[in-house]
Amino acid sequence: MSEELPRNHPPIVSPEAWRTAREAMLVKEKALVRARDALAAERRRMPWMAVEKDYVFDGPDGSATLLDLFAGRRQLIVYRAFFEPGVFGWPDHGCRGCSLGADQVSKLVHLNQRDTTLVYVSRAPQPDIARLKARMGWEQIPWYTITDSFDADFGVDEWHGHNVFIRDGAKIYRTYFIDNRGDEAMGSVWSYLDLTPLGRQEIWEDSPEGYPQTPPYKWWNWNDNYDAEDKPDPQWVAVTDAGEAAFRDPDAPVKA
Structure with missing residues (x-):
């Protein structure tokens, strides 16, 4: 790679001028943060869609329903990763974009503390998924095999994406969905929680009355x-x- 700076780089200035420029940019950055918080608040008020169909996955411990994927928690985020015959990289690797996303997934224990589970699902058989997870260092990610129309029903049969669900006992509702550029920022505790119907569950958030907050x-x-x-x-x-x-x-x- 070249060690030369781009020809049209910004000007080199004094520390005082740099601080002035940074403070001007900070005003815009704070506005962006406030706008993002407001958008997340709107997301928490989106209508829910009842999941009426029974879905079954293969997991490391055998057959699992969509309800099982919650692992007893209130919220569930399901990422559809492309790892299967016909995908570039098979059988040694998954999709490069999905793999880059998996590399960004932070420690899931923090997400779990907010009553939220993240899982990956693919069409690959479980032995291949176990092999891929071990090779790439993704052992912490629960990863299931799609066996039915889940991917087609939830808009991820041809492209990756995150579907978000919440449950009331055994009743499951779809609350949100992102794909394409929306997937780029995923991986941190905050990016995941901001997609969920309960949010970060902290008292500063603008959430409907009665939502859990600490x-x-x-x-x-x-x-x-x-x-x-x-x-x-x-x-x-x-x-x-x-x-x-x-x-x-x-x-x-x-x-x-």
């Missing part, structure tokens, strides 16, 4: 420590309280 930051934990605490550690509570104060007062000291 104070921000307090529920955060190390990925290996959630089971060890039945309530937030007092020291962490103090840190997050100080952090929130610092957001309101830029001159307030805060230590992690």
